[in-house]
Amino acid sequence: MFVSRWSPIVRVSFGWLGALSLLRLSVLSAKLRTLVRVRLSTRKYPMSTFNGLPAHILLVHFIVVLAPLTAVLVTACAVWPAVRRRLVWLSLVLATVVVILTPITTDAGEWLEKRVGRNPDLNTHAHLGDTFIYFAIGLLIVAALVAVVHVREARSRALPRLLVGMVAVLTIAASVAATVQVYRIGESGSRSVWHDVSGRSARTQADLGDISPK
Template sequence: MTTVHGLPAHVLLVHVIVVLAPLAAVLAIICAVWPAARRRLVWLVLALAAAAMVMTPLTADAGEWLEKRVGPSPQLHTHTQLGDTMIYFSAALLIAALALGFLHVRENRDHSMKPGLHWVLATVVILVSVAAGVQVYRIGDSGAAATWGDQMAEPTG
């Protein structure tokens, strides 16, 4: 996908990632530390993480198409390099969501699950979720700098 009604698809698709990944990350953390929330939200977290995983390469491909049309710059290169890493963060977030789903199913079947395993998983989910959120911020910040950096540096008027 290259354009949508004349707009570069990347400009539109990036907003999907900016919403889905942090939302999945925040809900994953809540599910990791609060069993009542996990019982209600774990499948939503899994769906959001899966959607973010699917949308990440589509957004990156649309970004590569756009990069070829706007020309090189150091800021765009930084943004592209950071954007290429998001697939790893999306994959880690999906794996964390799958682990939460496994924990949920396991808790429903075996009520005598070891508490230590729960906290190890919660720690991993928190670390992965925070890392994914930070990476979304870093990519977005570099994209904003590549797009608006020169215009925002000059005073108007």
């Protein structure tokens, strides 16, 4: 009777604690993104090339691999307690790496964007790339929430099943959204490159047609 009387209050309290934790993580992630951008902007030689190649081309492959991998790991940790006990900290580290690499990759992309011909697909790619930081932050937030669930379980103070289920639902939503956004960014980038290649091929064929003997 006593437990049933106080259980709604306990659930509301945990709900407020979860909301406050989510707000704090959002503020921390925003500060982290700002700090990385400030550091990059104050560097005398920003990361533009690596070993003679545009750094964006190399960095974007890290995002393409790490973001979906992190999404799968975080989702597995949120759904299966056995996986959570073994891989929760790895997923949190990978989510942090994705957040750190995202502004570095977009800044390198802006450097490359100024040196290639613009087209509608490139504009779409740049816009989608600029928005991915929010998906990366969302992935980091749910990874942190899953870590909180793990810590509470390890201390024999497990959260109510309702809250654990809510964390799992949020994790699945954030993971799917981040993975889909990575696909959209990669597709628009590929279309941009193909648009440039096909345009050059058409111009070359036209030039050859002009100089061919008649």
